[in-house]
Amino acid sequence: MKKNVLIKGILLLILLALLTVGFAGCTGGVIDSPTGTVYIVLSGPYLYDLYTDDYLYFNNVSRGTYKLNLVPTGNHLFEAVHYLYLDWGYDRAYQYIHSGANYVYLYP
Secondary structure (H helix, E strand, O other), X not given: OHHHHXXXXXXXXXXXXXXXXXXXXXXXXXXXXXXXXXXXXXXXXXXEEEEEOOEEEEEEEOOEEXXXXXXXXXXXXXXXXXXXXXXXXXXXXXXXXOOEEEEEEEOO
């Protein structure tokens, strides 16, 4: 009799475990924060360093379009600084980034 109760108890625990996994799913508890893609469109006659939120992403680049992936949504500062001397070219844009494609235009 005790053996029957033990087997039924183990089967009940296995059933509860399977139902718990089935109803909860396997999400892992990770919540992705929304991100966007930023295209920095740079115009200007010189070479520039491109910064986003005071972090250098591109060094000594000329006019063109530069892509940043997985930028968190929210307000960000984008800067183009002449690679040798600030007075030879500088521009900045403070822009809200949403999910999807975002274009930032800099005219140093």
